[in-house]
Amino acid sequence: MQSRPPRVLMPNSVHEALSMAAREPDAVYWAGGMAFKQQSGHGAVMKLPGTLIVLSRIEELARVLRTERTLDIGSMTNLERIAEIGRGFLPPGMQEAIASTAVRPVRCMISIGGHIAEKKKLGYLLPLLQLLDAKVEVRFLRTRRGRVLSIPGNRKIPIAGFHDAASGLPHEALITRVSIPLHIWNAGQFIKVYPGGRDNPPFIFCGAARVEKKVLMEVRLAFTDAQTGIFRDTELEASMAGRGLPLSNKDLQQLSNAVSRITANWIQPFNKAAAWDAVCGFFSRIIL
Ligand SMILES: Cc1cc2nc3c(=O)[nH]c(=O)nc-3n(C[C@H](O)[C@H](O)[C@H](O)COP(=O)(O)OP(=O)(O)OC[C@H]3O[C@@H](n4cnc5c(N)ncnc54)[C@H](O)[C@@H]3O)c2cc1C
Incomplete structure (x- = not known):
């Protein structure tokens, strides 16, 4: 600097x-x-x-394309624009996640690519993007025997583990696009709370579910204390599929055990309580 x-x-x-x-x-x-x-x-x-x-002059990075299966967002698209153009078809929870990130003038500046690339702080949209199986397209120049060639290469990297994977790419690697699958979720929630007060990082919970005739067909849950990382228990998610709603006491006990496991290493005890409250709130909401 x-x-x-x-x-x-x-x-x-x-x-x-x-x-x-x-x-x-x-x-x-x-x-x-x-x-x-x-x-x-x-x-x-x-x-x-x-x-x-x-990067603001590169038109390609500001394009947004909706296909039958995915929403492809150019990396220079700002969060407010995503909220505006995605009204009506953004996955559940996404509008809330965007609205809870900074204030509107700042959201008009934050690009989705910068939000993902930033390593020093966990962006608030990342747990939801991870839960939705979003993929990040990265482009770079190929090298041969240590010499940079002018031949472009590209990779699509899942958000989960993005920074680890990207650290192995050449220094000029550029995020060009984010693809979000348009899966048929019919319930979703994004919660950001400050159980330890505003001097501590927030606790964030995201849930997405597909419910048919009071049966939980598919569910995904992601948690973060914005410090230790983003946590999901994919085995738990798979085991919850097919359960009737409302959940039985046995199902709730299994969920409670899983939440205790996920939050075991969290530094702040108040976030552990917030995690369980969020899960209970999510499941009571999807049966309404
Ligand atoms: C007042 C204020 C409040 C904020 N509040 C929140 C909040 O509540 N929640 C939250 O999550 N964030 C918040 N942020 C933003 C947060 O700090 C991130 O830094 C922001 O998301 C970065 O996005 P950007 O487009 O501005 O990226 P930049 O600041 O331009 O870049 C961020 C990093 O990513 C790299 N980079 C950018 N684009 C690319 C690309 N396409 N490919 C590869 N590398 C790239 C840059 O070199 C840099 O290292 C806030 C910021 C401010 C100023």
Whole structure:
């Protein structure tokens, strides 16, 4: 970070951005700039890296496409735009997740790509994107014997474990798109609460379910204390399929045991209680 104004590069295409980043190992991508703003604190002067590659001129990164099976969102699409264009077909819980992230003017700046790429803080949409099996398309330049070629490569990486997988990619790797499967969920919930007060990170719960004739056909549950990571128990989710609603006492006991296991390593005890409250709230809501 430096106090001089940064050098700003403005590519017009993904390939140009990749080539610039490959040539300039210290340059960083700039999407909405909100991570840099947040890390600079409340001071008027933002601490910026020496060279910025600004992504706002790349039209391809702002495209949104709805197919029969997926919603494909260009990485430079901001959260407010996603909420607006997705009205009526975004998966359940997504509108609430977006609305609970920062305030509207900041949401107009936060890009979905920057939200996912940011490593220092867990973005609030990530548990829900993980639960929905969203995939991130990343493009980069291929290398041969340590030499960067101008041949592009790409990978589709599941949100779960994205940062681990992306750490093995070349430094210029660019998130270009996020694909969210449009599965037929008919119940969903996003909850963000501050059981330990606003000085502590929030607790976030997301649930999605498909219910037919009072039978739970499919369910997914994701939890995070915004510190330790995002947790799901896929075995539990699979074992809940086919259960009648409302859940029996035996089913509730199994759920309660699973929530205790998931939250066992959480630092704040109040988040453990919040996790169980959220699960109970979700299941009582889907039988209404
Ligand atoms: C006042 C304020 C309140 C906020 N509140 C919340 C909140 O409540 N919840 C929440 O989750 N977040 C919140 N944020 C935003 C959060 O801090 C993230 O930093 C933000 O999501 C980043 O998105 P961005 O588009 O601004 O990315 P940037 O800040 O531009 O970039 C973030 C990082 O990702 C990299 N990057 C960006 N785009 C790409 C790409 N396409 N491919 C590869 N790398 C890329 C950048 O180099 C940088 O390292 C808040 C921010 C501010 C300023």
